[in-house]
Amino acid sequence: MTLNNFNINKNVLLKKAIQDKHVPDDFYSTTNHTTFICHNNKWMKVKDQRMDALIVVNEHGAVCKKLRNIKYGDMVVCGDTGVKLITEDDDKKDDSFNFMNNFVSSERRNDMLIKDLAYELFYNNKKLTLVAGPVVVHTGGDYYLSELIRQNYISSLLTGNALAVHDIEKNLYGTSLGVCAKSGKVTSKGYRNHMRAINHIMKYGSIKKAVEAKALHSGIIYECVINDVPFVLAGSLRDDGPLPDTITDIIKAQDIYSEHLKKSEIVLVLGTMLHGIASGNMLPAKTKMICVDINSAVVTKLSDRGSSQAIGMVTDVGLFLNLLANEINNLKRNLGTRVAT
Template sequence: MNGEVSPERPATSIIRRIAKELKETKARGGKIVVVAGPAVIHTGAAPHLARMAELGYVDALLSGNALAVHDIEYALYGTSLGVELEEGGSKKEPRNHISAINEVIKAGSMKALVDAGRVKSGIFYQLTVRGIPYALAGSIRDDGPIPEVIKDSGKAQVRYRELVKDADFVLMLASTLHSIAVGNMLPSTVKVVCVDINPAVVTKLSDRGTSQAVGIVSDVGAFVPLLIVELEKLG
């Protein structure tokens, strides 16, 4: 991570640089892999990550059950863990979380919900309609989980490895568990950008000696929207 783990770095110019590198990677046909934790949803960054996929900057997504469940909950009900995101977190509908899980289980998959016109927005909507592959690794803390989740950790690792193969740029967003897993799978030549609000997570990832890695201590809820602003400026 080249020692760039301090929160005291110029976020806007770093974001501009990352946007430029993403555009260059895309322009030369490179592969962009995003690793994302559920904080992407809670912090309100989901519509922006969905937009990133829409703009063609996501070639594969690696995550777990929680991101998918929260994304579907948000697409169906406008809430995340029952909290209304648009209203700044005031109203609560705690049952929406379980309902979202049940809807996916009933339909059989998130794809089935998209095909049936039930889910019309969000990260997994964009991935589905664009045929962008994703892998959801199971974990001990999963609610549900939804059918797409790979419950066997060995099989999940195999699928993760398939999707990160030939990656040129990996963007890790607020996910300690999945980011460390992916970090272990990458050759040191792959460009990695890791964004997390916890400096200890960023330091831990940097300790692994991935020489092409940049660690950024920031809030994905503000970082991802700004990244989209820059990507859209680049056209």
Template sequence: MSFTLPLYHGPDFAQAQLKNAPNAEFRPAPMDGVAPEGYHATSIFPEYFKVNGTWLLAEESRMDCVPVLREGKIAVVEFRNLKAGEPVVVGRTEDGSQGIYVHANGFEEEKGEQDTFSFRQGRSRETAYSMDYDSIYELLRHEKDHGRILWVMGPACAFDHDARDAFAALVRGGYVHGLLAGNALATHDLEAGYLRTALGQDIYTQRSMPNGHYNHIDTINAVRLAGSTAAFVRSGKVKDGIIYECVNHDVPFVLVGSVRDDGPLPEVYGNVYEGQDAMRALVKEATTVICMASTLHTVATGNMTPSYRLVNGVVRPVYFYSVDVSEFAVNKLRDRGSLSVRTIVTNVQDFVVNVRKGVL
């Protein structure tokens, strides 16, 4: 079965409600990093703003930011990046009555008659995920050549031999266009490629090695001595793995640190806002995002990922998956406003292995 992107059905601006709507109101930002009173905050959905009689789509959006008129276009800007005097949209209605229209149903298909009451409508460890897997395989085959696939990964993805091997194969196969993670994922993956352990434990047998608790910091120290992760990989000391393949196939990765990091690796962002900017640079290109076993990085990525993307003048959906063995972890993202996320409750190591088998 071939994959087809759903068509986007834009608003009907000829209808009286929108045709007769006023222009959006703008007020200047009172100072750097501060929005004017009554500012409008963006959502994950396509939003249009009426400027000089024309409805303008915010082409690159994210939730909890403010729309600003820059060079004749609507830019969606984090509060911290506002400049004093910039014209910021004000108004808190979304129906066009203030020149602001949020279009939440642009990708909805016609739905048949449904029962008012039915079982198993939630997403839990008891959910049947066979169709989800098949859909992911089809989506990834399409996105490999027609989109940008961004992966968000926690360290659990690097602790297992088969999972590392499977994801490395996905990188080689062209199914990875970017990677977001923390210090731990990269450190333990490099440790595995360097010393065959993750946190001192053999990645295949799970046997703890003598003095194995040194292995991850020995790895960080060796990488820092080499000057960079890429230099360490190219030295030949790393034999395989996720970061190894990303370096050798020019796949960009962004590593954002936390207060508990040791080392860290040279590329890890210590300033979280610089890290957020680097993450968003990859998110802006992504058309499919798959998050695995990293609650904090998943929520962070979800908060900066809209439900749509403008590609060559065409509005298309952004597909967002959250995969975790914990129901709490996948539900937390929905609770934070990322309503378009598709959740899968399973062991991420099994998930990666299954995806590899499904597409390669």
């Protein structure tokens, strides 16, 4: 779809914001689909596309802006005159990663989808923006995720306090929520290990400083520090501690999430409904997104909340990461065999 397909009809209606964080009642609320507006009899593409934002027009063009970021004097699009949306079906191109859709089933061929994803990462040099919950640690997926980080397939990790705490607990004390990582049995006084992990990091002031002091030697967050992969820990009301790296100002955490998601190629959501929906709300519909969870209701809800581009994979998160890491290694071995012959 190009601008040549658009006929000039009417220009958008612009109204001035008369105070910070407040706009006229008939403001246009954005979707996550690519949007164009007609202004001064010319079509322009709206920048930073995301859902539940407003469109502000200034000397730099048209841009999506959250209500909380509106300033007095901003010229805001009101009504829907002069606004056109392009859905991904309207502008679809051939893509090797062609399984992206909102179909969810526990009976689909997940192995084929994982093969396609591995191909994108290995042959097309794509990277994953990872949105993950602590279930990654509890299911044993941390081992394979650490491997993916070392192999440079992760561009950033967006998560909460819990994943980092349980990852550090597991690598310091061999337990996750007090459960032995090897035997699967509850350990004596293991319930306090997550607090011991927080206390340990507090001694050094940050996770990075603990790694530099050689007080943390392995794990997901360790690999992020060692391999310069940025991680964002967004705080919540339920957090213990939290860790010194956890961002307790939720607006600040949301803004930092958004900055990483703007640069994302493929977003992979693992076992976190709230962080997954939040990330989906910040993304344009053209950004590829996968949601993996053992609960089909979680992956369905992501699509229901407007992220129609997301594909849902109903499977164990640890198994998914195992299969993905193994498939990438298979591609490496196959490439080596072809080169040798």
